[in-house]
Amino acid sequence: NAGVTQTPKFQVLKTGQSMTLQCAQDMNHNSMYWYRQDPGMGLRLIYYSASEGTTDKGEVPNGYNVSRLNKREFSLRLESAAPSQTSVYFCASSEVRATGETQYFGPGTRLLVL
Amino acid sequence: EDQVTQSPEALRLQEGESSSLNCSYTVSGLRGLFWYRQDPGKGPEFLFTLYSAGEEKEKERLKATLTKKESFLHITAPKPEDSATYLCAVRMNTGFQKLVFGTGTRLLVSP
Numbered sequence: 001n002a003g004v005t006q007t008p009k010f011q012v013l014k015t016g017q018s019m020t021l022q023c024a025q026d027m028n029h030n031s032m033y034w035y036r037q038d039p040g041m042g043l044r045l046i047y048y049s050a051s052e053g054t055t056d057k058g059e060v061p062n063g064y065n066v067s068r069l070n071k072r073e074f075s076l077r078l079e080s081a082a083p084s085q086t087s088v089y090f091c092a093s094s095e096v097r098a099t100g101e102t103q104y105f106g107p108g109t110r111l112l113v114l
Numbered sequence: 115e116d117q118v119t120q121s122p123e124a125l126r127l128q129e130g131e132s133s134s135l136n137c138s139y140t141v142s143g144l145r146g147l148f149w150y151r152q153d154p155g156k157g158p159e160f161l162f163t164l165y166s167a168g169e170e171k172e173k174e175r176l177k178a179t180l181t182k183k184e185s186f187l188h189i190t191a192p193k194p195e196d197s198a199t200y201l202c203a204v205r206m207n208t209g210f211q212k213l214v215f216g217t218g219t220r221l222l223v224s225p
Contacts, residue, residue, distance in 0.1 A: 103213075107157050108155075
């Protein structure tokens with residue numbers, strides 16, 4: 001199992017450019033998430049998808065859109081990048097077992113917006 | 115306001131020197147408290163989930179405990195490979211998917 005994979009690993013954009021961050025998981029999880037991590041701040045939820053075909057806003061959704069393409073894939077799109085979107089982006093998926101919930105994170109995408 | 119506070123911000127230990135990390139929370143109803151380990155340049159790695167006061171979980175040199183207001187991550191006889199940032203997060207009773215993260219404790223264990 002590869003777990004949660006993300007592409008690209010690094011990206012530099014100019015203000016106003018658009019891009020899509022890709023995420024895929026091979027653990028057959030229903031729930032998937034996008035977070036951003038900034039220095040001095042905790043991880044913050046951008047969007048989540050509780051199941052295939054559904055998406056909902058998290059704490060900081062402005063400037064982003066998402067697509068839950070199928071059960072495996074959950075993409076994050078920046079339509080017009082701004083310097084404030086410079087951050088490290090993490091995708092995650094989760095499952096609930098008898099022992100409790102477990103979240104698995106991808107390796108992250110480091111984005112710099114100039 | 116829902117808040118998760120971790121202390122200390124940074125901790126330096128000698129190999130074998132046991133200590134504890136703290137995660138205090140003020141949230142409207144707790145649906146789970148999570149501990150993660152994060153190495154530089156990598157995504158968080160799940161460690162534990164705790165659900166009710168008095169619950170404890172262990173993994174190798176790590177032990178997590180939970181009270182009504184805080185959680186502790188106890189590190190017994192740490193090794194240099196335990197050096198990482200440890201993150202705490204709380205899932206609240208309101209807002210199905212809202213997970214509030216602390217800013218983490220950076221742990222450095224010296225040989």
